Amino acid sequence: MLTNGDGVLKVANEAGFAVPAFNISDYAMFAGIAELCEELQAPWIVAIHPDEYDHIGPDMIKAILARAYRSSVPMAIHLDHGGTYEQVLTSIQNGYTSVMIDASVKPFEENVAITKKVVETAHAVGLSVEGELGTIGANDSYGESGATEVIHTTPEDAVTFVEQTGVDSLAIAIGTFHGLYPAGMKPELKLDLLKEIKAAVPIPLVLHGGSNNPDREIGIAAHTGINKINISSDIKVAYHSKMREVLGDDPKLREPLMIQPACVEAMNVVAAQKIELFGAAGKAELYR
Numbered sequence: 001m002l003t004n005g006d007g008v009l010k011v012a013n014e015a016g017f018a019v020p021a022f023n024i025s026d027y028a029m030f031a032g033i034a035e036l037c038e039e040l041q042a043p044w045i046v047a048i049h050p051d052e053y054d055h056i057g058p059d060m061i062k063a064i065l066a067r068a069y070r071s072s073v074p075m076a077i078h079l080d081h082g083g084t085y086e087q088v089l090t091s092i093q094n095g096y097t098s099v100m101i102d103a104s105v106k107p108f109e110e111n112v113a114i115t116k117k118v119v120e121t122a123h124a125v126g127l128s129v130e131g132e133l134g135t136i137g138a139n140d141s142y143g144e145s146g147a148t149e150v151i152h153t154t155p156e157d158a159v160t161f162v163e164q165t166g167v168d169s170l171a172i173a174i175g176t177f178h179g180l181y182p183a184g185m186k187p188e189l190k191l192d193l194l195k196e197i198k199a200a201v202p203i204p205l206v207l208h209g210g211s212n213n214p215d216r217e218i219g220i221a222a223h224t225g226i227n228k229i230n231i232s233s234d235i236k237v238a239y240h241s242k243m244r245e246v247l248g249d250d251p252k253l254r255e256p257l258m259i260q261p262a263c264v265e266a267m268n269v270v271a272a273q274k275i276e277l278f279g280a281a282g283k284a285e286l287y288r
């Protein structure tokens, strides 16, 4: 079933697990993940970054919506890292059920102002909004561009931000990094900080960029206040590594149906492990 972001995350917040948000910009990958989530009876979120939207265009959103309507598990369609008010409007027009506005690299007051504006608009049409506070570093184009430094979110700022903007969920910086980590960087999640933030703002919290953080830490976070975890690099690496292997240097291989299934299977091994780690497997029944 097609569900709005708030609908998916509220249940996760009450039950103490994290919903996986998979970044998708390819139909074979999308269809594979959709099937896997049904198999595991896990609620999930299709996350589409503006760059990914530029790649797939509005027609594929219609296909994603059609799949969501007949899905046996709750599914939300989410704008990942919306950078402008216009991108949010385009997403609403296209039928997304959840949006993120990320103005986290802007000064606090500016972040509040644009997030508040997005919340007013999205709430008027029944959609929920994810904001971001603090700086999750990035070495790919999917996070705050150029932000290589991590600035942790503070509980005090989180309280003020949520009060002033009315966001439904909040992406926080507690020691993750977008994309694959630069060599020499040792990721460490600040689990105590997570506890403090959750106690201060009991709304669903979101983790971006946890690709290289240890599973143990991610698992704890998913059960102590994080209710949505973005997965992008990990599934894309699994898919395309397998594709390289399948293609090898065989010039006769050309049919997608001969190439893609093994790649989807390899990707789904990684995705399934995440779904289990987040505690999302079998949770679709909580939505009935």
Ligand SMILES: [Zn+2]
Residues within 6 Å of the ligand: 081, 142, 143, 178, 208, 209, 230
């Ligand atoms: Zn992100």
